[in-house]
Amino acid sequence: MFHKENGCFHAIESYFSEALPKQFTFPFYYTPHSLCIAAADEVKAYLNFQTDFEHNFGLDDSKKGSKIGKMFGVMIVKTTEGQLGFITAFSGKLAESNHIEGFVPPVYDTLHKDGFYKKNETHVNSLTAEIESLEQNLELEKAQLDLEKTKLETTQKLEDFKKRAKAEKQLRKQRRVEAEGKLSDLEKKVFFENLKQESIQNNIDLKYLKLSIEADVIKAEEHLAELIQPIENLKLERKTLSASLQKQIHEQYKFLNAKGETKDLITIFDATDLGKAPVAAGECAAPKLFQYAYEHYLKPIAMAEFYWGISPTAEVRKHGQFYPSCRSRCEPILGHMMQGLDVEPNPIESAGKFDGELEIIYEDDFLLVLNKPHEFLSVPGKTIKDSVLTRMQAYLPNATGPLLLHRLDMSTSGLLLVAKNERTHKKLQKQFINRTVKKRYVAVLDGTLETTKGTINLPLRVDLNNRPRQLVCYEHGKKATTTYEIVEVTDNKTRIHFYPISGRTHQLRVHAAYYKGLNRPIVGDDLYGTVSNRLHLHAETLSFEHPVKREWVSFSCEAPF
Template sequence: MFNTENNCFHSLENQASEALPEQFTFPFYYTPNPLCVTAANEVKAYLENQNDFEHNFGLDPSKQGLKIGKMFGVMVVLTAEGQLGYLTAFSGKLAKSNHLKGFVPPIYDTLNTNGFYKQGEAVLNALNAEIDALENKPKIEKAHLKLEQIKLESSKVLEDFKLNVRSNKRKRKQLRVEAEQCMTSSELEVVLEQLKQESIQSNIDLKYLKLKCEADIRAAEKQLDALLQPIEALKQERKSLSARLQKEIHNQYHFLNAKGEEKDLISIFKATDLGQPPAAAGECAAPKLFQYAYENNFKPVAMAEFWWGSSPKSEVRRHGQFYPSCRGKCEPILGHMMQGLTVEANPIESAGKFSGDLEIIFEDDFLLLVNKPHEFLSVPGKTIKDSVLTRMQVYLPEATGPLLLHRLDMSTSGLLLVAKNERTHKKLQKQFIDRKVKKRYVALLNGVIASKEGTIDLPLRVDLNNRPRQLVCDEHGKQAKTNYEVLSIENNKTRIHFYPITGRTHQLRVHAAHHKGLNTPIVGDDLYGMPSNRLHLHAETLSFEHPVKREWVSFTCEAPF
């Protein structure tokens, strides 16, 4: 049971140790072991009723202040004496602390007041305060205003002078015409020379006026730069100190594995595509659990992580639900820490296999439509080569061009359009680009939604720390728009039609699950909802103009759920 003593080991009473799993959990895709569910339920019960710390998880509407949900982890372990129990941890900090009774400690405590990090942080804070004070000085604001004023005045003076030049030019032209009509050749020569000199002088005056304006602007810029130079020097000092501090922090993180080997954070990430550790690497729950287990001679048996609290603004996180470990930060670290353990096989590596023939819904001399099975790739992946594209290349050996016009997520089934030649592909591709192709998906949502129809408009971008998951991001996301229409309610589940206007990765899945969307994930969505026998999302209808026959055609393939 969960205890709040200094000992972080929590015994699992009335649980049979002989029924332990033979392989440790593959942390990036798993179904929680029953022992982990029991352990997680004890931690959840503690979180619901505890009075040991104060933290706003966003579950109590009456609480004021910043709402921060947290990822928690549980690891079932065996002690050296064979006692069965579990450890628990939280990601990052909780209640502004790294140390809470009952939870394993961090691998490195950045909040230690005597540690180099807090001392370095104090220096950074002092630099920030000094920079803010300098930036807010009236002299700097006045210098900024003076520079802008001089630029505006210079622009106005030059524009007025040029208007006057154009006016004088028209007058000289008129005088030239009049002189040519009424003057003798000798008189005309004198007048033309005078007009020429006026024109030359006008150009000279404009040149010197430009030089004066540029000099005035440079003088104002120099005055402003003199005031900003100390600020830039402080910013460079802050940048260098921050980089040194970050590197020194990374040097403090050393991770054990089941073989007793130790690796630091920098060497672990050196071999990855990132090349260096991302921010907060090593602060997640999973590495903390492994480290404490190895340091105390516990044998890891199984592990699970769950979210507690309100969902972040960008991600899809549901209160109390189990989630896999993040890939960007944790995959390289856990890859080292699990060495020496017998770990479940990565189910993703065995996914994407389909032994049957692809069902062709329609075919003529120019194109065909295929019904892609769920958990089958549209195009080859890094490790799995079998896909709709490779099957079509075999089926259509004489075909030219890229063949596929679009893709479906591996977990999504339904209609894919294939062009048999390059010309057909280009014509159809233009329809996709111009958004003239009409798509309709059918899905089953894991709950009941209030509205009958509507539009979801939430911009999406990839989660760089947890690919292939997508985030809702107003700042960097690409526009993603979906229309929807509810068909029926069945056993507390909603059957719905989706009409995607754009075609972003995981668009329908995120729009269904996100709290700013329908807040009701698709049944079987293992990324944004709960796993099931399959993702209940199917590309049901595809409508477009036939590129050769020039007639509107529509094809439907009923969902198998």
């Protein structure tokens, strides 16, 4: 039970009879062990009724303050005496604190009042306050306005001069024409020379006007620069201090592994493609759990992480649901911390294997349509080379061009179109670009919907901290549109047809799971929902104009679920 008086170790009562897992959980893809589920249920019960701290998870409308959900983790552990129990942790801070009774502490406490971080943070904050004060200075605002006004006035002066010069030039031309029939040769010579001198003087006046204008602008810019320079100096000082402080912090985060070896954040991330630790690395629940277990000679048995609170604005996170550890921050750290542990094999490395023959639905001299099995790649991956593309290259050795016209996610099954030559590929590709190709997907959602049909517009981009997951992002995301219609609802499951207007990565999966989409994940979605026997998403129909026969063709393949 979750007894705080026992510290961070929570004993598991003897009536639990579940067999212990033979290997420790692979944290980036797992089905929670029953003991982890039971431990998480105890933590959830505590979070539901606790009065020890104030944090607005967004679950109670009466609570004030920012609504922030949190990731929590539980780890089943065994003491040196053989006592089974669990420890639990939260990611980041909770109730503006790193220490909550009953939860394991952080690997390094940046909030300790006597620590170097808090002392330097005070200096950083003072620099920020000074910068903000200077930026709000009325003299700075006046200098910015004066520069804008000077630029506008000088531009107007130049335009007015050029208009007058153009009019005067036209007048001189007219006077020249009139003088031709009225003046003698000598008089014309003198008169034309005067006109020439007027033109020369006009050009001189323009030159001096430009110099005067340039001087006025430079004077206004220099005055503004004098006011900005102290701000830039302070920003540089703050940036230098922050970088030094960040380096010191990363050196303090020292992570143990099962072999008793220690590495800091800098060393761990030096060996990655990132080259340096991302923000908040080491603050997630999983590293905290491992560190506490090793420091207190507890043997890790299994672990699971769950989300608690209101869904975040960008990610797909459901209250109370289990999720894998994040990849960009945690994968390098846990890769070190799990050394010496017997860990389950990475199921992703063994995924994508298909021993059977690909089912070809239709084939002629120009193209073919096939039924891609689920958990099979459309194109080769970093480690897995077998794919639809490599199979087609072997099946069509004399084909030219890129072959595939589109792709399906590895977990998605259904129809794929293949062009046998480059000309056919270009003609079909044009149809995809013009969005005249019609596609229908069938899916089963976990839950029921009140609507019968509709359209979802949610822009998507990759989650840089947790590839290949996608985020909803209105600032940097690419437009993604899906229409849908309900087929039937049975046993709290919704069978649905999706018609993607665009073709973004994981578009249908995110549009289904995201709280501003359908808020119902697809059954078996291991990224945005819960693991099942498979992802219940299938590309069921495909229609297009045959590029050679010039007739509309349509193909279908019934979903295997």
